[in-house]
Amino acid sequence: MHFLPTARSLLAPCRQRACTRPPAFGFLPALTLLPLLGLALAQPTAARAADNAAPKPATVSPAADPGLPFVYTQWEQLTTKEGLPNDHIFALKADPARDCVWIGTEDGLARFDKKTGKITSWKEKDGLPWRVVTAIEIDQKTGDVWLGLFGGGLARFSAGRFDHFNQMNSGLVNDVVYAITTEGDHIWCATTAGASRYNLKTDKWDIFTEKNAPMEEIWNYNISANEKEGKVHLAVWGSGVLEYNIKTENWKAYLDPDGEMEIDLYRDDGNVHVIVTGANYLEKTLWISSYFGCARYDGRHWRGYFDHDSGLPSNFNNNIRARSAQECWFAGDKGVGACMDAATDTWVSYTSDGKNRTGKAVIKRGAEVLKVVDTGYSIPQNFIICVEFDGTDVWVGTSKGVGRGLGAGYYPRVRPVETPAAPAPAPAK
Numbered sequence: 001m002h003f004l005p006t007a008r009s010l011l012a013p014c015r016q017r018a019c020t021r022p023p024a025f026g027f028l029p030a031l032t033l034l035p036l037l038g039l040a041l042a043q044p045t046a047a048r049a050a051d052n053a054a055p056k057p058a059t060v061s062p063a064a065d066p067g068l069p070f071v072y073t074q075w076e077q078l079t080t081k082e083g084l085p086n087d088h089i090f091a092l093k094a095d096p097a098r099d100c101v102w103i104g105t106e107d108g109l110a111r112f113d114k115k116t117g118k119i120t121s122w123k124e125k126d127g128l129p130w131r132v133v134t135a136i137e138i139d140q141k142t143g144d145v146w147l148g149l150f151g152g153g154l155a156r157f158s159a160g161r162f163d164h165f166n167q168m169n170s171g172l173v174n175d176v177v178y179a180i181t182t183e184g185d186h187i188w189c190a191t192t193a194g195a196s197r198y199n200l201k202t203d204k205w206d207i208f209t210e211k212n213a214p215m216e217e218i219w220n221y222n223i224s225a226n227e228k229e230g231k232v233h234l235a236v237w238g239s240g241v242l243e244y245n246i247k248t249e250n251w252k253a254y255l256d257p258d259g260e261m262e263i264d265l266y267r268d269d270g271n272v273h274v275i276v277t278g279a280n281y282l283e284k285t286l287w288i289s290s291y292f293g294c295a296r297y298d299g300r301h302w303r304g305y306f307d308h309d310s311g312l313p314s315n316f317n318n319n320i321r322a323r324s325a326q327e328c329w330f331a332g333d334k335g336v337g338a339c340m341d342a343a344t345d346t347w348v349s350y351t352s353d354g355k356n357r358t359g360k361a362v363i364k365r366g367a368e369v370l371k372v373v374d375t376g377y378s379i380p381q382n383f384i385i386c387v388e389f390d391g392t393d394v395w396v397g398t399s400k401g402v403g404r405g406l407g408a409g410y411y412p413r414v415r416p417v418e419t420p421a422a423p424a425p426a427p428a429k
Contacts, residue, residue, distance in 0.1 A: 065416070065417070066341075066344045066346070066414050066416070067414040067415045067416040067417055068346075068363060068370065068371065068414055068415065068417055069340035069341060069346050069347075069348055069363065069413065069414050069415075070340070070407075070409070070410050070411050070412075071348055071361045071363065071373050071375070072350070072361070072375065072378070072394060072405030072406070072407065073361070073373065073375045073376070074405070074406040074408065075359070075375065075376065075377065075378040075379070075403055075404065075405050075406070076403070076404045076406070077377070077380050077401055077402065077403055077404075078103075078112065078119070078401055078402040078404065079380060079400065079401035079402075080401075082119060083110075083118075083119035083121070084103065084105060084110050084119060084121070084401065084402070085105050085107050085108030085109075085110055085121040085123060086105035086106045086107035086108060087105070087380075087399070087400045087401045088105055088106035088107075088399055088400075089103060089104070089105055089385060089386065089397030089398060089399070089401065089402055090104045090105065090106065090132070090133060090134045090135075090150075090385055090386065090397065091103070091104030091133055091134055091135050091136045091148070091386055091397070092104070092136070092386050092387070092388035092395045092397050092402070093136035093137065093138060093145075093388060094388055094389065094390035094391075094395070095138055095145075096390070096391075097143060098111075098143075099113070099114050099115055100112055100113050100114055101114070101388070101390060101395060102136045102138075102145060103136075103397070103402060104133030104134060104135065104136050104147065104148075105132075105133060106131070106132055107123065107131050107132070108121050108122060108123040108124075108128060108131060108133070109121065109122045109123075109128055109133050109136075109147065109157075110122075122157075122162075127161070127162045128155070128162060129149065129152050129153070129155050129162055129164040130149035130150070130151060130152020130153070130155070131152075132149060132150040132151065132152070133147050133148070133149060133150075134148045134149065134150045134177060134178055134179070135147065135148025135177060135178065135179045135180045136148070136180075137180045137181055137182055137187070138182075139182050139187075139200075140182070142158070143158075144156050144157065144158040145157040145158070146180050146182070146187055147180075148177035148178065148179060148180045148189065148190075149175070149177055150176055150177065150178075151175055151176055152164075152166065152175060152177075153165050153166030153167065153170075153172050153175040153177060154166070154170075154172055154177055154180070154187070154189055154198075165198070170198070170205060171196060171198070171204075171205020171206070171207060172189060172191070172196050172198075172205070173189075173191055173193050173194045173195070173196045173207045173209065174191035174192050174193035174194065175191075176191055176192040176193075177189050177190070177191050178190050178191065178192070178220065178221050178222060179220075179221070179222045179223045179224075180223065181223050181224050181225040181232070182225065183225040183227055183232055183246065184227060184246075185199055185200045185201045186198060186199055186200070187200065188223050188225065188232060189223070190220035190221060190222055190223040190234060190235070191220055192218075192219050192220070193209070193218055193219075194207055194208055194209035194210075194213075194215070194218045194220060195207070195208040195209075195213075195220045195223065195234055196208075208234075208244075213242060213244075213251055214239070214242060214251050214253045215236055215239045215242065216238055216239045216274075217236060217237055217238030217239050218236070218239075219236065219237035219238060220234050220235070220236055220237075221235045221236065221237045221276065221277050221278075222234070222235035222276075222277060222278045222279060222319070222320075223235070224278075224279060224280050224281065226281045226282065227246075229281060229284065230245060230246040230247050231243055231244065231245060231246065231281055232244040232246065233279040233280070233281050233286070234279070235276040235277055235278050235279045235288075235289075236276060237275055237276070237277075238274055238275060239253070239255075239274060239276075240253055240254050240255040240256065240271050240273075240274045240276055241253070241254040241271060241276055241279045241286070241288055242254075243281075254270065254271045254286070254288070254297070255270070255271060255274055256270060256271050256272060256273050256274050257269045257270040257271075258270075261273075264292075264293065264304060264306075267304065268301070268302045268303050268304055269302060270295075270297075270302050271288055271290075271295050271297075271302075272288075272290060272292060272293040272294070272295050272304045272305075272306075273290040273291070273292040273293065275290055275291050275292065276288055276289070276290045277289045277290055277291060277317060277318055277319060277320070278317070278318075278319045278320030279320070280320055280321065280322035280328065281322075282322045282323075282324060282325060283324055283325035284298070284299055284325065285297065285298050285299070285322075285325035286298075287320055287322045287328040288320070289317040289318075289319060289320035289330050289331070290317060291315070291316050291317065292315055292316075293305055293306045293307075293312070293315045293317075294312060294317055294320075294330055296328070296339075296342055298325065303342070305339070308367065309366060309367045310337070310339070310345070310347055310364070310366065310367070311337045311338070311339065311346075311347020311348060311349045311362065311363075311364040312330060312332060312337040312347075312349070313332045313334040313335035313336070313337050313349045313351060313382070314332040314333050314334040314335070314337075315332075316332060316333045316334075317330045317331060317332045317333075318331045318332070318333065318384065318385050318386075319331040319384070319385060319386050319387065320387075321386075321387035321388060321389065323389055323412075324412065325342070326339075326340075326341050326342045326343060326412065326413055327339060327340055327341070327342075327412060327413070328342075329387045329394070330387075331384035331385055331386055331387050331396075331397075332384055333382070333383050333384070334351065334382050334383075335349055335350055335351035335352075335379070335382045335384065336349070336350050336379065336384045336387060336396055337349045338350070340412075340413065340414065341413040341414045343413075344365060344414060345365055345366045346363070346364070346365050346370075346413075346414055347363070347364045347365075348361050348362070348363050348364075349361065349362045349364070350375065350378055350379055350396075350405075351379075351382050352375075352377060352378045352379050352380070352381070352382065352403075354377075354380055354381055354400065357377040358374075358376070358377060359374075359375040359376055359377050359378035359379065360372055360373065360374055360375055361373040361375050361378075378403055378405070379396050379398055379403035380398050380400045380401035380402070380403055381398040381399050381400035381401070382398070383398055383399040383400075384396055384397070384398055385397050385398065385399065391407065392407025392408070392410035393405060393406055393407045394407065
């Protein structure tokens with residue numbers, strides 16, 4: 001049984017329709033993007049005990065040891081000192097065709113040119129329709145860059161021009177856009193009042209709310225699409241994960257089976273909580289992040305992950321990025337936790353000390369610490385909002401800039417540790 005922070009009093013207002021209305025948008029101070037950030041202050045009792053306890057040594061015998069994962073030890077940082085328009089990072093998107101990475105901040109859009117290292121930025125004075133960029137997606141057919149704007153709707157950046165879509169001139173259900181994804185000829189938007197789907201060919205909009213989708217709450221916090229599998233997944237704050245079948249147009253909900261807000265009553269029985277912040281479906285495997293832990297579902301078996309029994313630095317997770325059915329990175333409020341090999345429950349968690357410019361990676365198998373690696377200064381700050389992969393590199397967006405982990409020598413999953421050969425015995429005299 002896993003105890004979770006008391007949330008009934010916090011969630012009670014959200015049972016009313018008024019909770020699903022977008023918050024009034026004015027100046028967005030640092031770290032106020034995420035709803036009910038105060039939930040992070042409460043930690044599971046078991047997790048507190050685990051945090052206070054000394055790390056347990058690994059007990060896996062050498063013969064049974066499956067090996068260790070790749071650890072990122074070479075890092076670069078991007079902040080306003082390097083040319084970013086703002087240090088509060090909300091979105092990252094790799095663009096291999098242009099050999100760049102797009103960065104969404106609290107005050108503008110930026111593009112990092114990997115060849116030259118130059119950063120180009122756009123603010124409202126440059127035509128950006130809204131200052132806060134919370135989501136970035138690239139249409140692989142056209143190369144257009146789509147932007148989700150926190151309070152400003154949706155924007156398309158094409159040929160140096162911004163086209164603006166909002167509630168007043170389109171079928172966008174709400175102007176607070178948390179996430180976007182592409183699927184076929186469609187652009188999907190997750191907003192604070194439901195989801196919208198825009199058909200680029202027909203110029204038609206579809207809206208999904210509690211009226212035509214199984215949403216107990218309509219605060220759509222994240223969205224991802226897997227065209228190969230024909231599925232779109234919505235992470236809904238208060239309604240779990242909703243899976244949309246593109247072919248049949250039917251919905252399937254992944255809720256917390258025990259229905260308890262304060263505790264995870266039965267281990268590995270399903271989604272750990274209905275307050276979901278991210279969902280990625282890759283290689284027939286669903287990864288889920290929430291403010292109360294994370295989960296993985298391979299189509300047959302569920303596995304829940306918490307900070308006291310895995311490599312998660314915290315149960316409070318803002319976002320998610322899966323690389324495969326075995327590897328997924330979780331953006332937490334105390335660092336980034338990467339499940340590097342689900343089959344062996346092997347993790348690497350990255351944290352840093354920005355003041356002293358130091359960092360470390362803790363390798364775990366379950367709750368057992370296998371090794372602590374000095375990475376040097378890695379992620380700029382431990383409050384993580386987004387993660388993106390660019391080939392073997394990993395990009396981490398934080399509340400104080402971007403960390404880029406260089407993946408030279410990267411390998412998936414785990415590898416046996418090579419043991420130095422014993423020296424040959426000295427020749428007999």
